[in-house]
Amino acid sequence: MSSDPLPSTYDGTPRIAVIGGTGLESLPSFHPVASLSITTPWGSPSSPITISEHPSPSTGKPIPIAFLARHGVHHELAPHEVPSRANIAALRKIGVRCIIAFSAAGSLAEEVKPRDFVVPDQVIDRTKGIRPSTFFEGGFVCHVPFADPFDAGVGKVVRKCGHSLEGEGVVLHDNGTVICMEGPQFSTRAESKMYRTWGGTVINMSVLPEAKLAAEAEIAYQMVVMSTDYDCWHDSGDVTVEMVMGHMRANAVNARRFIGAVLDELSKEEHAELVAAKHLEGGRKFGVSTHSDGKSKDALEKMEWLFPGYFS
Numbered sequence: 001m002s003s004d005p006l007p008s009t010y011d012g013t014p015r016i017a018v019i020g021g022t023g024l025e026s027l028p029s030f031h032p033v034a035s036l037s038i039t040t041p042w043g044s045p046s047s048p049i050t051i052s053e054h055p056s057p058s059t060g061k062p063i064p065i066a067f068l069a070r071h072g073v074h075h076e077l078a079p080h081e082v083p084s085r086a087n088i089a090a091l092r093k094i095g096v097r098c099i100i101a102f103s104a105a106g107s108l109a110e111e112v113k114p115r116d117f118v119v120p121d122q123v124i125d126r127t128k129g130i131r132p133s134t135f136f137e138g139g140f141v142c143h144v145p146f147a148d149p150f151d152a153g154v155g156k157v158v159r160k161c162g163h164s165l166e167g168e169g170v171v172l173h174d175n176g177t178v179i180c181m182e183g184p185q186f187s188t189r190a191e192s193k194m195y196r197t198w199g200g201t202v203i204n205m206s207v208l209p210e211a212k213l214a215a216e217a218e219i220a221y222q223m224v225v226m227s228t229d230y231d232c233w234h235d236s237g238d239v240t241v242e243m244v245m246g247h248m249r250a251n252a253v254n255a256r257r258f259i260g261a262v263l264d265e266l267s268k269e270e271h272a273e274l275v276a277a278k279h280l281e282g283g284r285k286f287g288v289s290t291h292s293d294g295k296s297k298d299a300l301e302k303m304e305w306l307f308p309g310y311f312s
């Protein structure tokens, strides 16, 4: 295998990105053709963004897929240290408009067994306000709808792909509510039991502010969760990192199959408009509350970087 460094530039426009979480620090079975180090007005992303080319099953054309490791290449960033603004800004800047985000999560529901997959449709925020969670501040106020935190069109494709793998070891739950806690400590037993009464299906430390920032950036975002434990409400034993990693490793083949199926499907020509998020394009031009006299120069410069031509 060549140890030549990958090119630091890429000529095409990747519309699709995968954000890998715990146990998924690279895109399995994909061979990167470039590694981009992007600096944003919100700092540097968690990892370089690698680009792999995936042949579209419908046209045979190579479709670029971006990949970013949420916690860094060596899992060196705690959940509250993940630079989500830089991650989402960098992905948008290179052209990404569709994100499939993977997460290892605890199950809050008996029927969601460890190693099952969940394609969630809702989120409850239990982070503590210590994570920067908006692009719109410092002299530029913009309010963004967030009633449905995940993209319905992308979610539909992901669910279809998951179901196509049933019988090959993949168990998929079509819906669910993710409780996003602050961490890095796991929940107390009282909290875990309370989240169940709230209707929580799974619990992680990472869907927020990632999903909020994707919404602000007009990116169609869907999380795919793999259950790795029963948190601490269940009598089968309290969550530990060993438990999480053990299930991640044991189910790696299914995770790889799931990712491959989703990328195959999204690379088809028929989904070109969806992955370019044409249905979201331009939305941010209209949610701005700040009068032109109140907009700061610094904020406007950041806006021009992220949304060229929107506000000038």
Ligand SMILES: CSC[C@H]1O[C@H](OP(=O)(O)O)[C@H](O)[C@@H]1O
Pocket (backbone or CB within 6 Å): 020, 021, 022, 023, 070, 071, 079, 102, 103, 104, 105, 183, 204, 205, 206, 207, 241, 244
């Ligand atoms: C290592 S267990 C807790 C850790 O795992 C999950 O990470 P990710 O969502 O990035 O897969 C969870 O959110 C916590 O960050």
Ligand SMILES: Nc1ncnc2[nH]cnc12
Pocket (backbone or CB within 6 Å): 104, 105, 106, 107, 181, 186, 187, 203, 204, 205, 228, 229, 230, 231, 232, 239, 244
């Ligand atoms: N039980 C749990 N709580 C929070 N995040 C998790 N990630 C994996 N398992 C988890």
